[in-house]
Amino acid sequence: MSAYEISILSIVGINVILAVSLNMISGFCGQVSLGHGAFFGAGAYAAALAMVSTASVLFALLAALIAGSLLGIVVGFASLRVRSDFLAITTIGVNFLFIGFVRKQAWLGGEMGISGIPATGLGASGNMFMILLFAGATIAFSVYVSRSWMGFAFRAVGEDEGAAATLGINAGAYKVAAFGIGTALAGLAGGLYTFFTQFITADAFDFIFSVMLMAMVVIGGIGSTSGVVFASIGLTLLPEAIRFVNDYRLLVFGGLLVLVIRLAPGGLAAMVRNLVIRVRGT
């Protein structure tokens, strides 16, 4: 496998983890988060600091998970105080705050970021396999959660918090849990990204990246793990396969997003479902 293919597969794996984890917050539990890049970044910086100080892969991954989820739980508590549209704005604010904060901190490398992060010792292929392993585990975990009583309650909270409360469901606890889990996984993706690049700057975790992750979730089908996985793979590979898409990435993603919301609000997942129903019906 060429170095290029290894790097593409690694990015695909990281984007799958990010999109699936965002889907757990926004798709399963209905909490619109447009600042997923901040949690990804928190994990990446935590892992970078851990690797620089200890060179322990396990410790770095743990630090990434904890950093992502701690920031996520704080935002989760904020979600208890604001309605959905204001939550979206709050999470955008968190993303900008994160970038602004990191850029001004000398201990985080400021504008220059953190470079010279020690290698994991697994090599590029080893890193790729580790990333794909975690991506697979994240998909399996997401499918499990959606089938569990937790996923069942998430759907109720996402559809109508008030009605969920009349069935004894503490909507606040579930929202914080969704943020805690989803952002821990985003932090994990950040850690894996750090291992992959060995160099991080704040720009990699900006608001535009968060919107691209949301585009993957919406295009795949909000709430559908399989749809989001396919969309995140497709939308990561598309710019690599077609030069035009790479040159006009934001335009293409934005256009797709508008088309899906206008013509197929359920995304790829709903399109496939409708197709299956139609084929079975004929």
Added chain:
Amino acid sequence: MSAALQLDDVAIRFGGVQAVAGVSFAIEEGDFVGLIGPNGAGKTTLIKIVAGLLRPERGKITLGGIDVTDDATAARVRRGLALTHQIVRPFREMTVLDNVVLGVGIHRTASPFRAMLHVDRRRESERAAHILSLVGMAGTERKLAGSLPLGQMKRLEVARALAVDPKIILLDEPLAGLNHTEASRQVETISDVQKRGITVILVEHNLEEVMRICRRLIVLNGGLVIGDGEPREVMADPVVHDAYVGGGMATHA
């Protein structure tokens, strides 16, 4: 023995309007109480306070002797209170069965992490199907809740309330918007609920049905209790009669 529900001097004000002005009453276990009053009497506000959707500015609410004044709705439901909404609120994207299963599984959803550890829903599904048959909705299990006509949605509200295995059930205008046949069927269902030993508080504008099925009437006007007792005696009270005539509320009789 403690009352199923007790209110002590409950009051709430919205700006300059005293919506509920110091309401006190106790409801015994197994009772069937109608809460009535003209428009603006404070019924819906009081129901929202009891359900935990509004916090009173003063007063105390106890369920089975336990002070729940500071508890949120979900915590009160876990203490045995169930409620139906005046405007139906089913989970429209879920099946009828899943709407009820979620209530039956109240012990599974007590905390997110306990909920994460369990997947199996077979026992809850069987119980939910039984509850649906009790309210006359057998055969609708696989339909999307959002596709049901209003009459069935109102019955689904009752089924969901029963699903949480309540000791006391608050029904907020369960007959509103139903035609005569649907209303009769709904009244039968509500009567059956009470016969199962569940305390029922019925807020309803259809006075004919309230008089027919309730054992006790509590009449509110201007945020105060102006009548409380056996339905015929309460309605014969001149103060209650004046409030009705003044409030423009008419019986369906």
